[in-house]
Structure formats: C-alpha cells, structure tokens
Amino acid sequence: MAGSTITSYGPAASEVFPEPRRRAWRALIEPYLYLSPALILIGLVMFVPLLLGLSFAYRNIHLLNPFSGGFVGLDHFSAIMGDKRFWRALINTGWWTGASLVLQFSLGLGLAMLLNRPFRGKRFVQAIIFLPWAVPIFLSGLTWAWLFNPVIGPLPHWLAALGVMSEPYNILSNPSVAMWGPIIANVWFGIPFFAITMLAALQSVPYELHEAAAIDGASAWQRFVKVTLPFIAPVIAITVLLRTIWISNFADLIIVMTGGGPADSTQIVASYIFTTAYRRLDFGYASAISTALLVLLMLYSLIVLQLRRRLAGKV
Amino acid sequence: MITVGQSKARRLALHAGHTAGLAVFMVFAMFPLFWLVKISLTPNNLLYSEGITLWPSSITWDNYQFALLGSRFPRFFLNSVVVSLSSAAIVTLVAAAGGYAFSRFRFAGKVPIMFVMLLTQMVPLVMLIAPIFKIMSPLGLTNSLTGLIIVYTAFNVPFATFLMQSFFDGIPRELEDAAMIDGCTRLTALRRVIFPLTLPGMGATLGFVFTAAWSELLFALMLINSDDKMTFPVGMLTFVTKFSVDFGQMMAAGVLALIPACIFFAFIQRYLIQGLTAGAVKG
Amino acid sequence: MAEVTVRDVYKAYGAVRVLRGVSIDMHDGEFVVLVGPSGCGKSTLLRMIAGLEEINSGDILIGDRVVNDVAPKDRDIAMVFQSYALYPHMTVASNMGFSLEIRRKATDLITAAVGRAAGTLGLGDLLARFPRELSGGQRQRVAMGRAIVRQPQVFLFDEPLSNLDAKLRVQMRTEIKALHQDMGTTAIYVTHDQVEAMTMADRIVVMNEGVIQQIGHPLEVYDRPANQFVASFIGSPGMNFLEGTARQTADTSWVEMVDGTKLPAPRTDAEEGQTVIYGVRPEALTIDEEARSGLIARVDVTEPTGLSTLVFSRVADSITCAFTMDRLDLTRGQPIGLVPDVARVHLFDQASGVRL
Ligand SMILES: Nc1ncnc2c1ncn2[C@@H]1O[C@H](COP(=O)(O)OP(=O)(O)OP(=O)(O)O)[C@@H](O)[C@H]1O
Numbered sequence: 019m020a021g022s023t024i025t026s027y028g029p030a031a032s033e034v035f036p037e038p039r040r041r042a043w044r045a046l047i048e049p050y051l052y053l054s055p056a057l058i059l060i061g062l063v064m065f066v067p068l069l070l071g072l073s074f075a076y077r078n079i080h081l082l083n084p085f086s087g088g089f090v091g092l093d094h095f096s097a098i099m100g101d102k103r104f105w106r107a108l109i110n111t112g113w114w115t116g117a118s119l120v121l122q123f124s125l126g127l128g129l130a131m132l133l134n135r136p137f138r139g140k141r142f143v144q145a146i147i148f149l150p151w152a153v154p155i156f157l158s159g160l161t162w163a164w165l166f167n168p169v170i171g172p173l174p175h176w177l178a179a180l181g182v183m184s185e186p187y188n189i190l191s192n193p194s195v196a197m198w199g200p201i202i203a204n205v206w207f208g209i210p211f212f213a214i215t216m217l218a219a220l221q222s223v224p225y226e227l228h229e230a231a232a233i234d235g236a237s238a239w240q241r242f243v244k245v246t247l248p249f250i251a252p253v254i255a256i257t258v259l260l261r262t263i264w265i266s267n268f269a270d271l272i273i274v275m276t277g278g279g280p281a282d283s284t285q286i287v288a289s290y291i292f293t294t295a296y297r298r299l300d301f302g303y304a305s306a307i308s309t310a311l312l313v314l315l316m317l318y319s320l321i322v323l324q325l326r327r328r329l330a331g332k333v
Numbered sequence: 334m335i336t337v338g339q340s341k342a343r344r345l346a347l348h349a350g351h352t353a354g355l356a357v358f359m360v361f362a363m364f365p366l367f368w369l370v371k372i373s374l375t376p377n378n379l380l381y382s383e384g385i386t387l388w389p390s391s392i393t394w395d396n397y398q399f400a401l402l403g404s405r406f407p408r409f410f411l412n413s414v415v416v417s418l419s420s421a422a423i424v425t426l427v428a429a430a431g432g433y434a435f436s437r438f439r440f441a442g443k444v445p446i447m448f449v450m451l452l453t454q455m456v457p458l459v460m461l462i463a464p465i466f467k468i469m470s471p472l473g474l475t476n477s478l479t480g481l482i483i484v485y486t487a488f489n490v491p492f493a494t495f496l497m498q499s500f501f502d503g504i505p506r507e508l509e510d511a512a513m514i515d516g517c518t519r520l521t522a523l524r525r526v527i528f529p530l531t532l533p534g535m536g537a538t539l540g541f542v543f544t545a546a547w548s549e550l551l552f553a554l555m556l557i558n559s560d561d562k563m564t565f566p567v568g569m570l571t572f573v574t575k576f577s578v579d580f581g582q583m584m585a586a587g588v589l590a591l592i593p594a595c596i597f598f599a600f601i602q603r604y605l606i607q608g609l610t611a612g613a614v615k616g
Numbered sequence: 617m618a619e620v621t622v623r624d625v626y627k628a629y630g631a632v633r634v635l636r637g638v639s640i641d642m643h644d645g646e647f648v649v650l651v652g653p654s655g656c657g658k659s660t661l662l663r664m665i666a667g668l669e670e671i672n673s674g675d676i677l678i679g680d681r682v683v684n685d686v687a688p689k690d691r692d693i694a695m696v697f698q699s700y701a702l703y704p705h706m707t708v709a710s711n712m713g714f715s716l717e718i719r720r721k722a723t724d725l726i727t728a729a730v731g732r733a734a735g736t737l738g739l740g741d742l743l744a745r746f747p748r749e750l751s752g753g754q755r756q757r758v759a760m761g762r763a764i765v766r767q768p769q770v771f772l773f774d775e776p777l778s779n780l781d782a783k784l785r786v787q788m789r790t791e792i793k794a795l796h797q798d799m800g801t802t803a804i805y806v807t808h809d810q811v812e813a814m815t816m817a818d819r820i821v822v823m824n825e826g827v828i829q830q831i832g833h834p835l836e837v838y839d840r841p842a843n844q845f846v847a848s849f850i851g852s853p854g855m856n857f858l859e860g861t862a863r864q865t866a867d868t869s870w871v872e873m874v875d876g877t878k879l880p881a882p883r884t885d886a887e888e889g890q891t892v893i894y895g896v897r898p899e900a901l902t903i904d905e906e907a908r909s910g911l912i913a914r915v916d917v918t919e920p921t922g923l924s925t926l927v928f929s930r931v932a933d934s935i936t937c938a939f940t941m942d943r944l945d946l947t948r949g950q951p952i953g954l955v956p957d958v959a960r961v962h963l964f965d966q967a968s969g970v971r972l
C-alpha cells in the first residue's frame with residue numbers, strides 16, 4: 019500500500035486508443051429480436067399491401083370489368099388534376115380537419131384543466147366524460163344523425179327556438195352547413211382523447227414551477243401562458259400532428275352520417291377514396307387519389323416536424 | 334392550486350365556475366347517449382309522434398328482448414369481444430417488446446425504424462382494404478375473425494409501440510441495473526421489476542387498442558361477409574340495410590353494445606390516467 | 617471478500633473517450649474512494665466493475681477471476697446507487713430480501729437475514745412500508761440494507777450520500793465506515809465530496825478526464841500531491857498557486873515572484889531559472905499583520921467561522937487564501953505579509969503540472 023502511484027498528468031496527446039472488443043453477436047441482434055414481431059406485422063399487413071395499393075394507381079383496375087388490369091401510366095394522376103370532385107374533397111378535408119382539430123383541442127385542453135385539480139367525485143366525472151370515446155363510431159354517427167333529424171331529434175327545434183334557424187330542418191341535408199354535422203359528432207367523439215393526453219401532460223408540469231412563478235408575482239393566466247404552455251408545448255405539437263393525420267384519414271363518421279352528400283358537400287378525400295373504390299369499384303383511380311393524399315400528409319408532417327425543431331432550437 | 338391570498342368570494346366564484354364547466358361537459362358527453370337510451374325504450378307507435386319529447390309517455394322493453402333473444406346481435410357482440418380483446422392483448426405484448434427495445438437499446442436501425450413507424454400513421458387505411466383482401470383471401474383469412482385480428486393488430490402496433498416506449502422511458506434504468514446486480518438476468522429483471530411498473534402503461538395501451546378495434550367498421554365490413562363472423566358495427570350496419578330499419582331495436586342493441594365497452598373502460602380508466610401521467614406521450 | 621484488480625482498462629462511448637488506461641489494485645477488505653471532477657469517468661468505472669457496462673479493452677478481476685464477460689448477477693457484488701433505485705412496488709422487506717429471493721433461498725432464511733440487516737440499520741419499524749412512504753434518509757438506509765443483506769464480496773457505492781442533508785451525511789458517513797469495519801468487505805466508493813473521501817478512505821484514487829492522477833492514503837495525497845491537479849482538487853479551501861522562477865544557490869533555494877519577492881522553497885530538482893508554480897496550502901501560510909515579511913498582499917475578505925478565520929487577500933491579480941486559528945482584526949485593503957512554511961511548500965513544473 020505504500021508509495022503513491024503517479025501516472026501522467028493528463029491524457030497524452032499521442033495516445034493510442036484501443037479498438038473496442040467486438041460486441042457479442044447476440045447483443046447486437048437483441049433489440050431487433052424484441053422488435054421483430056412488430057416489424058413483421060407492420061411489414062406484412064401494412065407495407066406489402068401499401069406497395070400493392072400504390073401499384074394499383076398506375077393500372078386500370080375495375081372490379082366488375084374483366085378486361086381491366088392494364089397498365090395506364092400516369093393517366094390517373096392527370097385525371098386527378100382535372101377532377102373537380104377531388105379538389106372539392108380536398109378543400110372539404112381542410113375544413114373538416116381544421117374545424118374538428120381546433121374544437122377538439124381547445125375543448126379537450128379546457129376539460130383537462132378542469133380535471134387537473136382535486137374535487138369530489140372526480141373518478142365518476144371522468145368516467146362519464148370519457149364515455150363517448152368508448153362508443154363505437156358507427157353508433158355515434160347514427161345517434162348524431164338522429165339528433166339532427168327534426169322528426170326524431172331535438173336539436174333542430176332547439177336551434178330554431180334560439181333563432182339560429184328560421185325553422186327546424188335537418189342540417190345534414192343542407193349542403194351549405196351539412197359539414198357541421200359530422201364535425202360536431204367528431205368533436206364529441208374526440209374530446210376525451212385530447213383531454214386524456216393533455217391531462218397527462220399537465221400533470222407532468224412540476225408543481226414547484228407554478229409555485230415559483232406565483233411567488234414571482236405571476237397571475238393565474240400568466241402562469242398558464244408562461245409556465246404551463248411552454249412546458250407542454252412538445253406534447254401538444256406531437257398530439258396535434260398525429261391527430262391531424264388521423265382526422266384527415268378518418269372517413270367512418272362521414273360515411274355513416276352523410277355518405278359524402280348532399281351534393282358532395284361533406285365529401286372529404288378519404289371518403290371519396292372509399293366511394294370510388296367500393297361504390298364505383300374503380301380501384302385504380304382510388305389508389306391514385308390515396309397516393310396523392312399520402313404525399314400531402316407526408317409533406318404536412320415534414321413541415322410540422324421542421325417547425326417543431328425550429329421552435330425547440332429557439333427555446 | 335394556489336389559493337392563498339384570494340378572497341373568499343373569488344374562491345367561491347372559481348369553484349362555481351369549475352363545477353358549471355364540468356357540468357356542461359358532462360351534459361354534452363351524456364346527451365347523445367341519453368337519446369340512444371330514450372329511443373330504445375320508446376314503443377314503436379310513439380317513435381315519431383313523440384320523436385322530440387325528452388322522455389316517452391310510456392316505455393317498453395320489447396326492443397331489448399328482441400335484441401337479446403330474437404336477433405343475431407349476441408353473436409355479433411361475442412365476435413366483437415373476441416376480436417377486440419385478442420387484438421388489444423396481442424398489440425400490447427408486441428408493442429411492449431418493441432417499446433422496450435426503443436427505450437433501452439441503442440442500435441443502428443433505430444431511427445429508420447421509428448421513421449417508418451411514423452410513416453405508417455399517414456397511410457390512408459381505406460387504400461389498403463383491397464390489397465389486404467387480395468393477399469388474405471388465398472390464405473383463407475378473409476371472412477375470418479383471425480384475419481380481422483391480424484389486421485387490427487398490425488394497424489395499432491405502431492402507435493402502441495411509441496406509447497409503450499414512453500412508459501419504459503419513464504422507468505429509471507437504474508432499477509434494472511439494481512435488479513441485475515441483485516441476481517436477475519435481463520429477462521427476470523423485466524418480469525420482476527419492469528413489468529409490474531409498466532402495468533398502468535399496458536392498461537392504457539390495452540384501452541386504446543380495445544376501443545379502436547371495438548369501433549372499427551370499414552375493414553370489418555369489407556373482410557367479413559357471413560352473418561356468424563360479423564362484428565357488432567357490421568351487424569348493425571347490415572341491420573340498417575337489410576330490414577326495414579327498426580330503429581328501436583337497433584338502438585337497444587346499441588345500448589347493449591355500450592355496456593361491455595363501459596365496463597372495460599371503467600376498469601381500465603384508472604390505469605389510463607395513471608399510466609399516461611407516469612411519463613407518457615412525451616412525443 | 618476479495619481483491620479487485622482493474623488492469624489497463626479503456627472505455628469509449630462512440631467518439632467520447634471516457635477511460636484511458638486505468639489500473640488499480642484494490643486489496644481485500646480495503647475501502648477505496650474514487651474522487652474526481654464531474655464527468656471524469658468515476659461512475660463508468662464503477663459500473664464496469666459491476667458488469668453494467670462493457671469494457672473496450674483491459675481486464676477486471678474480482679478475486680483471481682477475470683470477470684470481463686461475467687454477468688452482473690454472477691459477480692457477487694452489491695451496489696448502492698445515488699438515486700437508491702429502490703423497487704417502488706415492493707415493501708422495504710421485499711426490497712431488502714429481493715436478491716436472496718432471486719437466488720431461491722428459503723423464506724425463513726431471508727426473513728432472518730432481512731431482520732438482521734434491518735436491526736443493524738435501525739429499519740425494524742419500516743419493513744412493511746413502501747419506498748414512497750419513506751424519507752430520503754430512510755430510503756438511503758434501505759438501499760444500504762439491500763446491499764448488506766447478501767454479504768457480497770465487494771460493495772460498490774456511487775455517491776450514496778449526495779441526496780442527503782449535511783447533518784445526515786456526516787452521520788451516515790460514520791455509519792458506513794463502521795459497517796465496513798465490522799464486515800471487512802472490500803468497498804469501492806465514488807464521491808464528489810472530498811471530506812467524505814478523506815475521512816472514509818483507506819486509499820484515495822484521484823481521477824481526471826479518464827486518467828488516474830494519484831493513488832494513495834488520504835494524508836499522503838494531501839501532503840504529497842502528485843501534480844497540480846491533485847493539489848488543487850484535494851483540500852478545501854484549495855491550495856494557493858503562484859507563478860515564479862526557481863532560483864538556487866549551493867545551500868538555499870527560493871522562488872522569485874513577478875514582483876521580485878523572494879519566497880523560500882524546498883530543495884527540488886527544479887533547474888535554475890525554470891518557470892514553476894509555487895503551491896502552498898492556506899494553513900501553511902502565517903499572516904504578518906505588520907506586512908514586514910513574506911509576500912505582501914492586500915486584504916480582500918475575511919471569513920471567520922468561529923473556530924478559525926480564512927483571510928483572502930490580493931497579490932497582483934490573484935486571490936490568495938490563508939488559514940489561521942487567531943482572531944485577527946483586519947480591514948479591507950490593509951496590507952499584510954504572507955509567510956509560507958517552507959516544509960509545506962510544493963513546486964510544480966509549470967508546463968506539465970508534475971510536482972518537482
Ligand atoms: N451512455 C453514455 N453514452 C455516452 N456518453 C456517456 C454515457 N455515459 C456516460 N457518458 C459520458 O462519459 C463521461 C463520464 O461519465 P461518468 O458518469 O462516468 O462521470 P462521473 O465521473 O461519474 O461524473 P459525476 O461525478 O457527474 O457523476 C461523461 O462525459 C459522460 O458524458
């Protein structure tokens with residue numbers, strides 16, 4: 019134990035750093051092993067069909083026409099360019115997605131803030147409020163269609179009594195306002211998801227931050243804007259991104275409630291794909307539209323992610 | 334909440350506002366469901382004449398009797414339970430394994446794989462129906478619950494994997510280190526330490542997938558064509574198109590369909606909040 | 617019980633080189649403390665001894681067994697983490713008994729072992745609680761308990777006391793030391809706190825940037841630091857360093873400061889005219905209130921602690937610290953003389969930092 023050992027003062031400038039030992043083969047494949055079930059499933063059930071589906075876009079595939087199946091090159095895509103119904107559906111998609119998202123988000127965040135404090139009967143209230151999420155979409159669509167129907171639903175009568183409508187009529191059959199029907203149903207169905215996500219995010223804000231801000235003299239509103247919002251901004255960004263994609267791809271409610279009508283006024287791109295493929299049985303063209311939608315959504319995601327990175331870089 | 338220094342009146346006003354806000358949300362959430370129940374209890378002859386009164390002058394249980402005994406709804410219902418529970422269970426296991434790999438390992442393929450998983454979220458699923466049909470039909474997986482389970486599982490795996498990853502990220506790595514020093518292999522550490530701590534997260538994932546599968550309509554509609562394989566949403570839809578629609582009976586079936594979803598949800602709710610809060614959905 | 621040998625170990629995370637050829641021989645039953653600034657690789661080294669990190673090259677031996685590729689569970693070690701890493705879903709008793717349970721020991725044997733450890737650490741009343749129901753100090757004890765229940769060959773500690781308040785830290789320090797003396801198990805202890813290092817260690821290992829700077833008994837490291845880094849890192853307040861030129865005649869040697877002051881220096885290998893760093897600890901400086909001898913400085917701040925006084929004064933642009941047990945009455949700006957005790961003066965080569 020005697021005598022102190024002295025090595026060099028710092029790392030030598032010319033030090034030779036040994037190559038790391040080769041990692042065991044097993045250690046290298048271990049993560050892939052855990053991921054393999056997910057990858058196999060996604061590959062076989064999503065990617066192979068996706069490639070097949072994308073290839074349909076360059077072929078003439080009509081289910082009922084035995085002579086179809088030929089290669090048509092980019093014909094479908096040039097057809098899209100001149101397809102008024104597609105452009106109309108694209109605008110509607112923007113509407114549908116934007117309105118649903120803004121309402122779901124603001125109401126969901128509001129609800130989360132109401133729930134983010136202790137009160138009696140909280141569990142019960144949460145159970146009630148999150149219930150719409152557990153309702154099958156088909157049933158939600160149908161129920162809301164009923165509620166909007168003046169013969170069996172109360173909503174038109176109430177709206178007329180409030181003076182919003184001159185007389186009770188079914189908004190789902192009026193092309194200028196029909197889109198609001200599915201949007202409202204979608205908001206009803208989607209608030210819980212946002213509320214849960216936001217609630218989780220809110221609860222992750224360290225309480226000390228609030229206290230510190232309060233001591234520094236911030237009002238409740240300032241605390242929300244200066245402390246809470248910046249803290250949960252990353253979660254908001256990702257949730258909004260994912261939700262935007264989901265909602266713009268989400269045709270079920272529209273198909274159930276209006277089928278895209280009246281006069282295409284509620285037709286979004288996703289429901290237009292469905293109609294083209296399964297009502298008109300034109301799979302080639304439907305695939306071309308899908309390809310276009312996919313590309314648009316990818317562009318959108320790229321922009322959002324880029325923006326998020328910018329924002330994150332600034333903070 | 335920081336309430337020190339607020340006047341009593343202000344506190345009362347805040348409390349009242351809070352309660353009122355929650356009440357509005359509760360009414361909004363419940364009203365359509367209430368209407369569902371109301372229609373299911375309204376006798377057929379009053380359906381239109383009392384269509385817009387809040388409660389019918391007389392009620393009937395006939396619709397429920399029919400839905401339970403006279404229709405194929407119990408069968409649809411059972412199919413839905415089988416499909417949703419199996420998908421939810423399989424997805425949770427697969428996603429747990431994948432999420433664990435993302436959370437605990439550094440490997441070359443990680444970023445590309447995550448990117449691909451994100452990409453799958455952008456695919457318009459309606460475009461996959463025909464190709465999937467084409468692939469599954471020679472394998473005998475169309476018109477089969479197994480086929481449906483496979484499809485639902487695959488569609489839900491990417492999101493669930495990200496979800497599970499965030500749960501694992503919330504569990505300190507040192508717990509695993511401690512367990513391994515205490516004598517565990519990686520798998521024992523996983524089973525004895527990590528797994529019990531991710532239970533809430535798994536509950537949340539289970540809930541997400543169950544509701545998604547329980548609701549799904551389009552694929553079930555296209556992949557299933559025989560009565561005894563139909564899931565609940567498809568059954569209801571064919572109900573609309575086949576018979577002259579008896580809305581009372583349909584709504585009764587709908588209300589019945591809500592019950593298991595509600596029970597499942599009530600059971601999972603605790604985990605949902607707790608699990609998501611524990612460190613989840615961080616993005 | 618076993619000796620632990622680290623032989624020429626290298627470690628890098630990708631391009632980040634963390635350990636560069638580290639070798640230590642730890643004797644059986646010894647209490648070795650690793651100190652060094654944050655990020656110098658202490659935790660990494662400890663985790664490699666535990667088997668939680670792979671090593672790039674070199675060998676680690678526990679006893680005479682090379683354990684490079686032995687799984688942590690088979691190394692017969694126990695570790696106390698800074699965050700304690702208690703299993704949140706298990707009671708205190710199950711936390712402590714976990715390692716025995718995993719090894720399929722009989723239940724009554726486990727209960728007995730846990731009971732003994734709990735007795736030693738005063739945890740008897742807490743066995744049924746969950747970690748979240750414990751205070752920080754209690755958690756720390758449970759983490760200790762979990763380590764001692766198994767009677768391993770080697771204890772590893774990674775800053776186990778850094779989350780405790782000052783008083784508890786002193787108390788636990790003593791307890792850990794006492795525990796070690798009772799059990800006689802080899803212990804490797806990582807810390808930031810040099811008081812912990814000085815008081816607990818049989819030997820201190822000072823590290824910087826992945827290189828061992830010095831290994832030795834605490835007082836030896838303190839009194840004979842191998843280089844300027846060790847001298848500055850060990851001791852609080854730190855050693856004073858002044859730059860000057862070494863001078864010597866046949867029978868005396870001194871260092872000439874920039875301002876011309878001549879300070880006496882020990883006889884070293886320093887060559888005549890070599891630029892050196894003159895190092896002297898605060899307690900090796902005597903204060904001449906009349907400023908008639910030594911290095912002339914102006915008082916900046918005095919910090920009385922009751923027991924002693926620290927006097928910070930300014931020489932040219934640098935601050936020098938002196939330690940005295942006298943209660944001096946000094947005013948800011950007052951000139952004083954700092955007189956070094958030549959027996960406790962160190963000279964360091966200015967270029968390499970090595971002690972001459
Ligand atoms: N998993 C890792 N990947 C990449 N770099 C790492 C990893 N773990 C540690 N490092 C780097 O290795 C260096 C040494 O880390 P280590 O934790 O051993 O330091 P330390 O001496 O324990 O510091 P502290 O006193 O702050 O705990 C640091 O620069 C750190 O950034």
Ligand SMILES: [Mg+2]
Pocket residue numbers: 658659660774
């Ligand atoms: Mg460390």
